[in-house]
Amino acid sequence: MNAMETAVTLLDKPYADALRKLDQNRVEEIRLRLGKEPRVLIQGKERLLSDRVVREEDLLRLLEAASAASAHSAAPAMAEGYLPYRGLRIGLCGTGIVRKGEFVGFRSCSSAAIRIPSQRYGLCESFLPQLLQDGFRSTLIASPPGGGKTTLLRELIRVLSGRGFRLGVVDDRGELGGSDGGRIQMDLGEHTDVLTGLDKYRGALMLLRGMNPQILAMDEVSREEDMRAVEECCACGVELLASVHASGQDDLQRRTLYRRMLDRQIFSWLITISGCGDQRRYLLTRMTG
Amino acid sequence: MRIWGLFLMFAGCAGGGIQYCAIQKKRLALLRHTLSALEILEGELGTSALPMPELCQLLQRHSELAVRDFFLELTQRMPELGRRSFASIWRQAARCHLAGLGEAPMEAYLALGEKLGRYELEQQLSAVRQCQRALRRSLESAEAAYPAERKLGMGLSLSLGALLLILYL
Numbered sequence: 001m002n003a004m005e006t007a008v009t010l011l012d013k014p015y016a017d018a019l020r021k022l023d024q025n026r027v028e029e030i031r032l033r034l035g036k037e038p039r040v041l042i043q044g045k046e047r048l049l050s051d052r053v054v055r056e057e058d059l060l061r062l063l064e065a066a067s068a069a070s071a072h073s074a075a076p077a078m079a080e081g082y083l084p085y086r087g088l089r090i091g092l093c094g095t096g097i098v099r100k101g102e103f104v105g106f107r108s109c110s111s112a113a114i115r116i117p118s119q120r121y122g123l124c125e126s127f128l129p130q131l132l133q134d135g136f137r138s139t140l141i142a143s144p145p146g147g148g149k150t151t152l153l154r155e156l157i158r159v160l161s162g163r164g165f166r167l168g169v170v171d172d173r174g175e176l177g178g179s180d181g182g183r184i185q186m187d188l189g190e191h192t193d194v195l196t197g198l199d200k201y202r203g204a205l206m207l208l209r210g211m212n213p214q215i216l217a218m219d220e221v222s223r224e225e226d227m228r229a230v231e232e233c234c235a236c237g238v239e240l241l242a243s244v245h246a247s248g249q250d251d252l253q254r255r256t257l258y259r260r261m262l263d264r265q266i267f268s269w270l271i272t273i274s275g276c277g278d279q280r281r282y283l284l285t286r287m288t289g
Numbered sequence: 290m291r292i293w294g295l296f297l298m299f300a301g302c303a304g305g306g307i308q309y310c311a312i313q314k315k316r317l318a319l320l321r322h323t324l325s326a327l328e329i330l331e332g333e334l335g336t337s338a339l340p341m342p343e344l345c346q347l348l349q350r351h352s353e354l355a356v357r358d359f360f361l362e363l364t365q366r367m368p369e370l371g372r373r374s375f376a377s378i379w380r381q382a383a384r385c386h387l388a389g390l391g392e393a394p395m396e397a398y399l400a401l402g403e404k405l406g407r408y409e410l411e412q413q414l415s416a417v418r419q420c421q422r423a424l425r426r427s428l429e430s431a432e433a434a435y436p437a438e439r440k441l442g443m444g445l446s447l448s449l450g451a452l453l454l455i456l457y458l
Binding site for chain 2: 009
């Protein structure tokens with residue numbers, strides 16, 4: 001079952017039928033907002049999916065299916081702002097419940113965004129020769145949210161793997177590989193080992209100890225703990241391939257966490273993504289400390 | 290031939306009484322097994338917050354008779370989530386396998402299905418406890434009534450058999 005088919009199983013029949021009529025390869029997100037018509041994100045723009053407004057029941061059923069009727073065990077994932085579901089990522093909004101300082105679930109759900117992972121071949125052809133001119137050096141991908149970091153990262157992993165590099169991927173959300181019950185659905189190449197379900201720090205250490213990777217890849221380095229994983233790996237003789245939320249090197253300088261990364265000169269290359277949909281542009285630059 | 294017919298008539302009446310007692314006994318066993326399953330459910334939810342599919346599998350392994358079939362069906366129908374709510378899957382499986390619980394316990398059991406998996410842990414645990422209380426009340430009253438009901442059931446059926454014997458002899 002591909003990602004779109006998986007998404008269809010989460011939706012009520014009228015929405016599922018409307019979704020099937022669309023060009024499924026172009027749908028990036030499905031957005032459900034309580035009391036409003038559902039929309040799909042295509043080429044960076046939201047378009048109407050159906051005239052029928054989203055009911056509370058639709059959101060509850062989505063939440064129930066995505067959490068396998070286990071809101072209690074999905075709370076830690078929901079506290080991160082999303083629910084991973086068979087390779088999809090479901091962002092949620094609503095009224096949160098906090099007990100003893102910890103998020104324990106949503107009292108009510110007001111909107112959901114189902115992100116559809118996609119595999120796009122040939123994204124890195126324009127800059128690949130320059131990127132590999134001295135062999136592969138640690139590379140950071142930066143773009144604002146929804147800019148296509150994960151899709152580019154996925155393609156880079158596949159291409160590097162195809163060039164014979166041995167890659168270890170810490171896929172904590174199961175989104176890079178589109179993990180469904182332990183099976184990797186996306187094409188990440190022949191020489192790629194994927195570790196799912198563990199946080200970046202523990203996952204990276206496990207891959208380093210057990211799988212002897214030449215390149216370690218991880219998506220969305222955004223917390224102190226993720227940073228620890230990056231710092232740990234760069235001192236172990238492996239190259240890194242990672243992504244961050246930022247529009248460019250100036251943005252990176254503004255965040256304390258990323259400034260530390262720049263100061264230590266962990267990454268040699270920066271790929272910034274601009275534009276949206278088919279108009280995305282990839283700019284490869286040398287990182288400066 | 291007539292004697293043989295009368296004997297069969299008497300045996301039929303006695304069999305009816307035995308059947309009545311067996312149904313009552315089966316209901317008691319079902320209530321006990323359901324309560325045991327709810328205890329495991331409460332414990333596992335409270336301590337390890339197991340996801341529902343794993344919880345159903347575990348309960349299926351540790352339950353008996355109809356309760357095991359109930360959790361088996363629940364496990365098998367989990368992939369229907371999204372198209373159907375968990376409460377409706379729970380309802381269907383309960384009506385199919387646990388109909389023998391009786392009206393009031395069944396009502397409490399169906400109400401539990403509306404809360405499980407959907408709300409935060411504390412609310413789910415309180416729903417489990419509420420259901421346990423309802424089932425325990427039913428079990429206690431059924432256990433208390435069982436000796437008298439058994440006597441009544443057997444007494445009535447044997448009396449009917451004896452009456453028929455007297456009438457036809």
